[in-house]
Amino acid sequence: MDAPAMAIRALTTARRANRRLKVVLYNPQAVFFTMPLALLAIGSELDPDVYEIVTIDGRLDPNAEDTVRSHINGAVCLGITVLTGAPISDALRISRAAKQARPDLPVVWGGWHPSMFARECLVEPSVDVTVRGQGEETFAEIVDRLADGRSLQGCAGCTVRLADGTIHENPARALAQVDKFRAHDYRLIPVERYFELKGKRQLDYISSQGCNFRCAFCSDPFVYGRKWVGLEPTRMAIRLKELWDQYHFNDVNFQDETFFTKRDRVQSLADRIVESGMKITWAATMRADQGIRMSDEVWARCKQSGLRRLLVGVESGSNEMLKRIRKDIRIEQVFETAEKMLRFDIAGHFPFIVGFPDESDASIQATLDCAKKLRSLSPDFLTPIYYFKPYPGSELVIEAVARGFRLPETLEAWAQFDYVAGMPGPWVSPEKFKLIERFKFFHELAWKRMSRDKKLLQQLARYRCDTDNYRWPVEMLLTRWILPAQRLS
Numbered sequence: 001m002d003a004p005a006m007a008i009r010a011l012t013t014a015r016r017a018n019r020r021l022k023v024v025l026y027n028p029q030a031v032f033f034t035m036p037l038a039l040l041a042i043g044s045e046l047d048p049d050v051y052e053i054v055t056i057d058g059r060l061d062p063n064a065e066d067t068v069r070s071h072i073n074g075a076v077c078l079g080i081t082v083l084t085g086a087p088i089s090d091a092l093r094i095s096r097a098a099k100q101a102r103p104d105l106p107v108v109w110g111g112w113h114p115s116m117f118a119r120e121c122l123v124e125p126s127v128d129v130t131v132r133g134q135g136e137e138t139f140a141e142i143v144d145r146l147a148d149g150r151s152l153q154g155c156a157g158c159t160v161r162l163a164d165g166t167i168h169e170n171p172a173r174a175l176a177q178v179d180k181f182r183a184h185d186y187r188l189i190p191v192e193r194y195f196e197l198k199g200k201r202q203l204d205y206i207s208s209q210g211c212n213f214r215c216a217f218c219s220d221p222f223v224y225g226r227k228w229v230g231l232e233p234t235r236m237a238i239r240l241k242e243l244w245d246q247y248h249f250n251d252v253n254f255q256d257e258t259f260f261t262k263r264d265r266v267q268s269l270a271d272r273i274v275e276s277g278m279k280i281t282w283a284a285t286m287r288a289d290q291g292i293r294m295s296d297e298v299w300a301r302c303k304q305s306g307l308r309r310l311l312v313g314v315e316s317g318s319n320e321m322l323k324r325i326r327k328d329i330r331i332e333q334v335f336e337t338a339e340k341m342l343r344f345d346i347a348g349h350f351p352f353i354v355g356f357p358d359e360s361d362a363s364i365q366a367t368l369d370c371a372k373k374l375r376s377l378s379p380d381f382l383t384p385i386y387y388f389k390p391y392p393g394s395e396l397v398i399e400a401v402a403r404g405f406r407l408p409e410t411l412e413a414w415a416q417f418d419y420v421a422g423m424p425g426p427w428v429s430p431e432k433f434k435l436i437e438r439f440k441f442f443h444e445l446a447w448k449r450m451s452r453d454k455k456l457l458q459q460l461a462r463y464r465c466d467t468d469n470y471r472w473p474v475e476m477l478l479t480r481w482i483l484p485a486q487r488l489s
Helices: 003-016 037-045 064-071 087-101 112-116 136-148 191-198 220-224 233-247 263-276 288-293 296-305 319-324 331-343 361-377 395-402 430-447 452-467 474-482
Strands: 021-027 051-057 077-081 107-110 129-131 158-161 167-169 202-205 208-210 228-230 251-254 281-285 307-311 347-349 352-354 385-387
Touching: 021 037, 021 064, 037 051, 037 077, 037 136, 051 064, 064 087, 077 087, 077 136, 087 107, 107 112, 107 136, 112 129, 112 220, 129 136, 191 202, 191 233, 202 233, 208 220, 233 263, 263 296, 288 331, 296 307, 296 331, 319 361, 331 347, 331 361, 352 361, 361 385, 361 430, 385 430, 430 452, 430 474, 452 474
Parallel strands: 021 051, 021 077, 077 107, 107 129, 202 251, 251 281, 281 307, 307 347, 352 385
Antiparallel strands: 129 158, 158 167, 208 228
């Protein structure tokens, strides 16, 4: 009997014994302890009367490989969510170990990297299926077909390696309204363990998928086709209240790409939170143009409901560069939104990007100047500066590749790709890199809240920023010795 037939026989035996069929889900190792919302989404959509969901997080389990092996016997499949970068290494390790222990086990990869490289991921022998884009309906259909012993040909939204070794790409699946899906079942994950690792009772929650905008440095337009779907606010508030009663969290971190896409929806949610009596704070994402269009009444209601921090992507301090990267905002809108945040006592996270292909020194300097101005407005305004990295699927990367830039060609090479830290691309000279790194250090030190005994260092840092003098940065070694690096949340 061949391996697929043996797998089908095992599943049939489980069904005849009236046992739920097991589906194993894995979240690879990573730096942060955000709750695995992708696994929650696909796991919650499976019928709990038919399937037993086992969720394993490589960040929490030091023996994850052994844990996976202990659960895959008789499982329908192993599903793994895969981000571009370091998580690929762990995803490969777990996939290969699972295949070694049970060669007939279907291994399904979903998430950002398989969404952009569906075929390329299937070059890896331990990966059998890749899910593209929104995964709830696609993964549920994959699991049902596998449990019934049916082919995955024709299953929209996935790419599959067939028995003869050929790769078959099924048609795309339309983006579905998220209100049609089951509510996320947080019992699938150890919520208290995430609270412990975060050091705060913060619930991660996602209320929408996709993005309507066309930023040329982002892969969202490629994955979601500039479409957006969001939960109805009353349903969302009811679910949050249920979770609050169950887990007693005091903060919600909305993980949406663009939370403030619909103002009426946000206002309605804020109303429902206030009416519910939940004593929480919350953080979310906002575009600068959304902020200026929102009335003071809505701003005030959001603050009353607990809004504590907004992430507002600025990207560049140059209007010319903002136009080139299709951000569709202007710097003036950023400062107008920041003024509203100051008025309503809302903290801000304003990330910038430098080192776009062929970006001029003047453009980079405009970004540094903009970051300084924003940061000086409030110690609660953070202005991190990142380097442009050729994230796959984005318009700028397509242009760069056409001009000769080479992306990684293997999964192992993509695992070394760090789009947050590390060296910039070839568009930033060593001299410019040194300047930017020194600026980032002193810029952060100049405005952060510090104790009195460190005020002299802060004054020196402000002087350097005011005069743009970053030569002979002897304070850097001393400061790094005195002050530990701040953890990102």
